[in-house]
Amino acid sequence: MTLDNQLLSTTRLIGIGVSPGYAIGRAHFVDRKRIKVPHRHLAPRDLESECQRFRQAISVSEDQIKSLKSQLKSAGDEHYLILDAHRLMLQDDMLIDGTEKLIREHKLNAEWALQKVLRSIKQVFDNIDDEYFRERRSDIDFVGERLQRNLLGKDQPTLANVAPNSIVIAQDLSPADTAQLLNSSVIGFVTEVGGRTSHTAIMARSLELPAVVAVDGLVDEVGTGDILVVDGSNGRVHVNPTPEEVRRYQKRQVAFIEERAKLEQLRQDEAVTTDGVSVNVSGNIELPEETNFVLEHGANGVGLFRTEFLYMNRSSLPTEDEQFLAYRRVIEECGPNVSTIRTVDLGGDKLADFLNVEEEDNPVMGLRAVRFCLLHPEIFRTQAKALLRASAFGPLRIMVPLISRLDEVRAVKSIFRMCREELAREGVAMAPQVPFGIMIEVPAAALIAGQLAQEVDFFSIGTNDLVQYTLAVDRGNPHVAPLYAPLHPAMLTLLTGIAEAGRRHKIDVSMCGEMGGDPLCLPVVIGLGIHNLSMNATSIPLVKAMVRSLSVSDCEALVQEIKSLSTTEAIEDCVRWRLREMLTGTACEPMLEALFDDPSMIADPLTDD
């Protein structure tokens, strides 16, 4: 691959990383020009032949799908079944009768009639609250598009001639598209639309190829032949990267592949230190579907399930039943390991569209999370009841975000108590005890940890926000992002205090912020006595491997050493030095170079709490 693209400017695009890994290759653009649907009124004598033409197009479409299915080997099981569903859609009365009715009664040409029928079917989908089902409307688009192309005599886009090491770029990819790619040597996918549950995401993950979706402006910025770097782990696409960027990503790619291969066998092993201390490593999720993903990466459970997704991108509040199903799903999939579910952190920068909350100048410090919930107890009670009902299906811990006062804790506990009593009166099954904990992410909570520890069952330290609030640094602001430092002496003081309070009052202290998954902070976290960590899936294998290579006593010694240092730089240097020493001669030694020589290996700070 020659880098003759140096004269072209580099563009950086941002999307949602839905399948981790890195790919460097040439773009293969799948261009679906929007079909212009002709609108004609027909003469009465032409209506029958128009219906015939329509049925003919259906037959051609069916044959095409049959042909695609026959090309699949059994590895395409998922594809086979979805294409089969598409075939059934083509035989569906709603589609056929609906279209022929419009042709005959309104004298429309077949393309127009079909367009109207598809629109009305999709309208029903738009009103579905569940994101996963709503995404299935794209299946109707794909089938509809195939039919329209056949009616208009246009070719179906083909992916048969994709060059090896291509990265497929499209507005969106249908199961028919990806079915054709199974036996090719495509190395990554990027689409302009889509989400975590869209077809592209599901297929990319099962193929273990990097993919980024929801990339605004993709179709305008990229053309076939452009060189691309796809960063599926962080949701970035670099178009015509500089030679230096290419080198950097090649290193990451190698590290990723090596790490994955090496850690395949390690990930199922327990995370136990060399001196026999068990460290619980769980996963953070935002959607129930991600439970499997974190478990596959070796998680001991779900340490943080952010429930906001249930309230976003919809026009009504989630019902108790809906919530109950989502929680039960996670709890059951996780079982017998523990799931920790966080009550909704609404408001701030995650406002749900329909709640008429006044715009706040500083939403992050405003009416959100527990404050919002206590002011809207009916919303909170619905969630509480759903959680209590779900507790009957496996080990559950409930935690509440943004606590800053003891009276908040008491008010929340009181609400849960009342909900429990109501459910008990109705004879609803619940676990007899559900541990109730709080996030420590507000400095005030950290400073009164001793009092809070006496009234809750556990803490979970939300380091992302705790560091931001304590250092008054907005991670998302590039001018000050470098000042964001989990190893700042003030943070060490706070964390020590929190861990201390936990020990004194005998409650579990866990950490669900990024700091627990950051290799360079891990020895400090362990040394502080925090042995219950939760992080995103991709960090789990490395953290487990590191735990197995470290000893708690060395980590504790490190913490004592850095307590006497007064600057962040000195602390960070000391930690790096000691960690290097600790990992030399262990299974993690090969990763040392990646960890220390390339600062860009550290997780991108631009991710949410």
Place this chain on the structure above:
Amino acid sequence: MSVLNQDVEIINKLGLHARAAAALVRVTNQFESDITLAKGGIAVNAKSILGMMTLAAGLGATIRVQCTGDDAEAAMVAVVECIQNRFGESE
């Protein structure tokens, strides 16, 4: 000519999604009876894959199956069995 009603719970992980709906459609189309599925007051034709997908019945949802016709009994047995066998899916 009989009209039968029965409530069934969806127990497969992904609910009544495209693949599951396809499996069910293949079953319902073997019978003469009219077969509908209803959830939350909305009823759809169980011989229509599109109709069933719009029902958006996820894991844990209870749907009411109604069969009307001469082979209603056989149809009901087949439909209920299909749903209880998780539409042939492993989970």
